[in-house]
Amino acid sequence: MRFFIQELVNGLTQGSLYALIALGYSMVYGILKLLNFAHGDLYMVGAFVGYFVIQWFGGSTALTIPVPLLLLFMFLLAGGGVGMLGVAIERFAYRPLRDAPRIAPLITALGVSFLLENSMLLLFGASFRDYNTSAFIPFSSGIHIGVLNISLTRILVIVLSLVLMIGLRLLVDRTKLGRQMRAVAEDREAAEMLGVNVDYTISMTFFLGSALAGIAGVMAGLVFNQIYTLMGFVAGLKAFTAAVVGGIGSIAGAMLGGLLIGIAEAMISGYISSTYTNLIVFGILIVVMILRPQGLLGRAPLQKV
Amino acid sequence: MKGRIITAALALTALVAAGCGSSSSSSTTSSAAASGGSSSSTKSCVATIGIEGPFTGDVAVLGQEQLAFAKLAIDMDNKANGTNITLVQGDTQLDPAQATTVTQQFTSNSKMVATVGPAGSQEVQAVGPLFGRAGMAFITGSATNPDLTKSGKNPTFFRVVSRDDLQGPQDANYIVKNLKPKRLMIIDDQEVYSTGLTSAMIPIFKQAGIQVDHESVSQKVTDFSSIVAKVTPETTVVVLPWQVAANAQQFGKNLAEQKKKATIFGTDGTQSSSFTIPGSYVSAFGPDINSIPADAAIAAAAKAAYPKYGTFGPPVFAATHVIDEAISSVCKSGQTPSRANVLAAVKGTSEASSILGQPIKFDSHGDLIGAKWFLFKINNKGQYKLVTNT
Numbered sequence: 001m002r003f004f005i006q007e008l009v010n011g012l013t014q015g016s017l018y019a020l021i022a023l024g025y026s027m028v029y030g031i032l033k034l035l036n037f038a039h040g041d042l043y044m045v046g047a048f049v050g051y052f053v054i055q056w057f058g059g060s061t062a063l064t065i066p067v068p069l070l071l072l073f074m075f076l077l078a079g080g081g082v083g084m085l086g087v088a089i090e091r092f093a094y095r096p097l098r099d100a101p102r103i104a105p106l107i108t109a110l111g112v113s114f115l116l117e118n119s120m121l122l123l124f125g126a127s128f129r130d131y132n133t134s135a136f137i138p139f140s141s142g143i144h145i146g147v148l149n150i151s152l153t154r155i156l157v158i159v160l161s162l163v164l165m166i167g168l169r170l171l172v173d174r175t176k177l178g179r180q181m182r183a184v185a186e187d188r189e190a191a192e193m194l195g196v197n198v199d200y201t202i203s204m205t206f207f208l209g210s211a212l213a214g215i216a217g218v219m220a221g222l223v224f225n226q227i228y229t230l231m232g233f234v235a236g237l238k239a240f241t242a243a244v245v246g247g248i249g250s251i252a253g254a255m256l257g258g259l260l261i262g263i264a265e266a267m268i269s270g271y272i273s274s275t276y277t278n279l280i281v282f283g284i285l286i287v288v289m290i291l292r293p294q295g296l297l298g299r300a301p302l303q304k305v
Numbered sequence: 306m307k308g309r310i311i312t313a314a315l316a317l318t319a320l321v322a323a324g325c326g327s328s329s330s331s332s333t334t335s336s337a338a339a340s341g342g343s344s345s346s347t348k349s350c351v352a353t354i355g356i357e358g359p360f361t362g363d364v365a366v367l368g369q370e371q372l373a374f375a376k377l378a379i380d381m382d383n384k385a386n387g388t389n390i391t392l393v394q395g396d397t398q399l400d401p402a403q404a405t406t407v408t409q410q411f412t413s414n415s416k417m418v419a420t421v422g423p424a425g426s427q428e429v430q431a432v433g434p435l436f437g438r439a440g441m442a443f444i445t446g447s448a449t450n451p452d453l454t455k456s457g458k459n460p461t462f463f464r465v466v467s468r469d470d471l472q473g474p475q476d477a478n479y480i481v482k483n484l485k486p487k488r489l490m491i492i493d494d495q496e497v498y499s500t501g502l503t504s505a506m507i508p509i510f511k512q513a514g515i516q517v518d519h520e521s522v523s524q525k526v527t528d529f530s531s532i533v534a535k536v537t538p539e540t541t542v543v544v545l546p547w548q549v550a551a552n553a554q555q556f557g558k559n560l561a562e563q564k565k566k567a568t569i570f571g572t573d574g575t576q577s578s579s580f581t582i583p584g585s586y587v588s589a590f591g592p593d594i595n596s597i598p599a600d601a602a603i604a605a606a607a608k609a610a611y612p613k614y615g616t617f618g619p620p621v622f623a624a625t626h627v628i629d630e631a632i633s634s635v636c637k638s639g640q641t642p643s644r645a646n647v648l649a650a651v652k653g654t655s656e657a658s659s660i661l662g663q664p665i666k667f668d669s670h671g672d673l674i675g676a677k678w679f680l681f682k683i684n685n686k687g688q689y690k691l692v693t694n695t
Contacts, residue, residue, distance in 0.1 A: 003534060006530075006534045006563070007531055007534055010528070010530040010531045010534065011531070013528070013530070014528055118361065121361060121365060125369060126361075126365035126366040126368070126369040126370075127366055127369075127579075127611075127612075127613045128366060128549075128550075128551030128579055128613075130551070130554065130579070134558060134561065134562075139561050139562050139564075144564065147563075149562060149563040149564050151562050220527075223528070224527045224528045224555060225554070225555050225558055226527055226551040226552070226554065226555050226579075228366065228551070229365070230362070230363055230365070231527065233363075233525075234525045234526075265531070266530075266531040269522075269531035269532060269535075270531050270534055270535060273520065273521070274492075274520050274521060274522045274531065274532050275520065275521035275522075277522075278523070
């Protein structure tokens, strides 16, 4: 049972990160019908922002500020900075192509992805960088019962992810901005005619989605320690899969898809073999797509007759 | 209209960046002019050599280190020999197809006389016949598959590192005789290098009566907590024949996080300042150049050029140095460097000492004669301490 719980926590940690990245994919797709392939790279940029915040405050072994304050700075700067980067990408790369054929922004998204990866590679090199989290959040903190060992960092990641996901859900369901986002997603032209500032709404969508990816990047650094310029590719691919499994365009679906994939990976690795993780996970994806093409919580498209 | 122009410019920039990242195009990167000729015969010793490596892509960390050491060798050798050797780089992304394209570009460049690399065995398999047809020597600092020299398909291929069929059994035998595990876990990273070493080691473990748990995980995975959960209290050794040292570091942290006591045994790919888990063992085909007094100048320059270097840089320095010295010797004999005379000079290489702490001389297949095997243990300060070398 403890082994099961250990694997569940491992899966929830990874799944939470997939879910946070998947939310950005899903929100952008929901509102623009654009697969923003640069989204995984925003997660990478967030991880680097977090790393440089640690260095700015003395490095992992000689911090000059209390750890809670450090974490606050990391999340705020990564979330805010990457959010603004997302807004800039939308403004300069996607907005001019909003009415172009769907393939044009798709290719641009791939271009932006390469641009971010290679710019970071040129700026900061190819070396891995180590958050060395255990130097300021020791492994001894957390829950340790027999073979069950859950570090405080993992607990932090899972709890904060859940808070962010619930917060986003409330924002979309209960605020004016959320209503505008839903309206634009439903019918952009109609929303505009009803007085919704479409450009502002789309910019805010990019800001929120990108900020979540940036925060997820910091979390990845905290819990997995090693960051590098291409870390966004695989994470982005898995998160995209999560968004599709959950039902792309659906916020609850992205959360569910992310958590399901994370937990499935951990359980397959723990109970079967890590060799077959991707084989089985993507096998599940194919089955889900065949049985439910719109994803687990996605809506089937309306047929206009 | 203005918006469209900005978009077009951005898209163009993006495509250029993408092209830089994914194509195999090569570019001139270094032209260290001779700063002081050592003899009149070498004053006009001008030559162009290539380097193939994964400078972008998934293992750019490996390729960038190799590139930094190759540039370093060129700079130092140009100064020492009074030569003017230029380095042209070709990004292969560790992909045989990309390597083939780069090799075609290199071999069709009439100025190019030799090449350093490529990095991966699968790439050497793809490009060996092309270099062979062109009569161009190419020396790798990291391709260790035995077939590359055994097959006879790569007549102009050389390597300054050991072979998998030597390293794997040596690692396994050391573990059996000295660490004496009753149960161990071995995890390959799904790359040719890793699966080859794993295949070489498992039979030896089984023959010694050790219970072996074999796992396999992609090199791109960065969290190993699910596998670490399967490390039992009886598992005293975890063997990681991996190419990415940072992954081994994270594996060690996952072990500590779950309070597992198993000792990590990494192969040469994990020898790096990125992997510093105390108590771990690391085998390598080269020494820690920081511990060799004769390498002090190179180590200091390398630290400045590529601070977190590991196991992949020094052998490329050695490979580049072999080519540089071959070119220099050709010039000293009064000839102009060509593919044929540089190849002959490389074949005749006989360095009494090298950055790798051993002589460099090739057998008729291109293998390093007397390739050494080094074993390190990481101390509590994260430093590599030599345990044995044979």
